[in-house]
Amino acid sequence: MLATSIALIQEVPDIKQKIKDAPNSDYEIGATIGSFIPLVILIIFAYIIYYRMKKIKDLDK
Numbered sequence: 237m238l239a240t241s242i243a244l245i246q247e248v249p250d251i252k253q254k255i256k257d258a259p260n261s262d263y264e265i266g267a268t269i270g271s272f273i274p275l276v277i278l279i280i281f282a283y284i285i286y287y288r289m290k291k292i293k294d295l296d297k
Contacts, residue, residue, distance in 0.1 A: 254267045 251267060251271050255264045258264045258267065
């Protein structure tokens with residue numbers, strides 16, 4: 237449910253339009269990298285939660 241809420245709140249930019257309107261190639265690279273940052277943060281957050289839950293489960297044994 238939390239992931240659904242985050243997905244609905246997160247605004248998905250139109251990368252193709254931004255690259256098309258880019259003044260130079262530096263802006264294109266920045267727009268592309270910037271579009272992947274939320275995904276990378278979400279993956280890191282999920283891994284941290286997974287690792288902590290696994291650690292807690294191992295302590296219970």
